[in-house]
Amino acid sequence: AYEYLKRFTEVKDDILGLEMGQKIADAQSQYDFKKKEQELETYRAKNEELTRLNRHLQELNREKNEFLSMATHDLKNPLTSILLMIETWIEFGVDITKNEALQSLKWLRNMIVDMLNIVINILDVNAIESGELNLYFQQFDLCYRLEALLDNYQQMASAKQLHLQATLPDQKVMVYADPSATTQILDNLVSNAIKYSPIQRNIYIRLIDGEKTVRLEVQDEGQGLSETDLEKLFHKFSRLSARPTGGEHSTGLGLAIVKKLVDAMFGTVYAVSDGKDKGATFIVELPKTPVAEESP
Structure with missing residues (x-):
């Protein structure tokens, strides 16, 4: 009986050992499988992140190329014109009248202002981003502020026989924003309306004092x-289908700056149109x- 019990115990231990070994092997397999799954998931996540970063780099490269193209075109033309004007002065300076010289200086000033605006717009976008x-x-x-800005644009509008029609409240209209940034927004929208309007048209500027927001509308024809x-x-x-009607300059940055400034001041901006020539x-x-999201 003792030998039988001893043999039974040995056989049982062998069986239990085999079962335990199998369980350990199964557990090791499950661990290895889960580990590979986690590694694969990590790889997928890293691959998705690399894909996203690659798309972002491609977008940045596209914007860089657009910027270089824009800067080359928009700065080269006025610089070439300025150079030609200076060369004309050098060659025929003694024959130029005082009035002709004054007109040439005014023209040069306008060219330089255009180029300065290009640089300022680029710096503004870079600072915001x-x-x-x-x-x-x-x-x-x-x-x-709107009344003062419209007064400054009366001469520019008159040069194209445009009529600035302002509908403004009689009382103060208070907003909570950055005054300089807001003026820049107003300037962009009003100057664009003048720049892209044909002669002898109207431009309507409306200021509406709401319950929680102030609404500005700039409508052109x-x-x-x-x-x-x-x-x-x-x-x-962005190069839109509309073109300046009086030979004015456009960098394609003005409205992008408007959007970023409005967003930064917790406002909204959008445009509506019934289509071409409307x-x-x-x-x-x-x-x-003050808006809750504003940083202290």
Whole structure:
């Protein structure tokens, strides 16, 4: 009986050992499988991140190429014209009258202003995107600033026989935003309306004091916007179907700057148009009081 019990115990231990070994092997297999799954998932995540970064780099490269193309074209033309003007002065300077010289200087000044605006717009976009733009929020009268800006643009509008029709409240219209950035937004929208309007048209500027926001509308009777235009309206370096009507210059950055500034001040901006040659209306809404998302 003792020998039988001993043999039974040995056989049982062998069986249990085999079962335990199989369990350990199965557990090791499951561990290895899960580990490979985790490694594969990590690989997939890293691959997706690399794909995303690659797309981002391609987009940055595309923007860089567009910028170089724009800068080359928009800076080369006025620089060439300035060089030709200077060479003309050198060759025929003694025969130029005082009035002709004055007109030439005014023309040169305009060329230089155009080039300076290109550089300023590029720097503005870079400052906004790099987070280096400092906004100083405060409450101020938007109506007063808009009236002053429209006064400054009367001469430019008159040169194209355009009529600035402003509908403004009689009382102050307070907004909570950065005054300089807001003025830049107003300047872009009004100057664009003048730039892209044919002669002898109207430009309507409306300021509406709402409950929580102030709404600005700039409506022109110009070339309008196609569906394609509306899709890329606020993108950098966008070239829309409309063209300046008086030989004015356009960098393709103005509306992109407007969009970024409005977003930074917790406002909204968009445009509506019934199509080509049916004019367009640009609408900006800014808050009247501090917004919760504003950084301290």
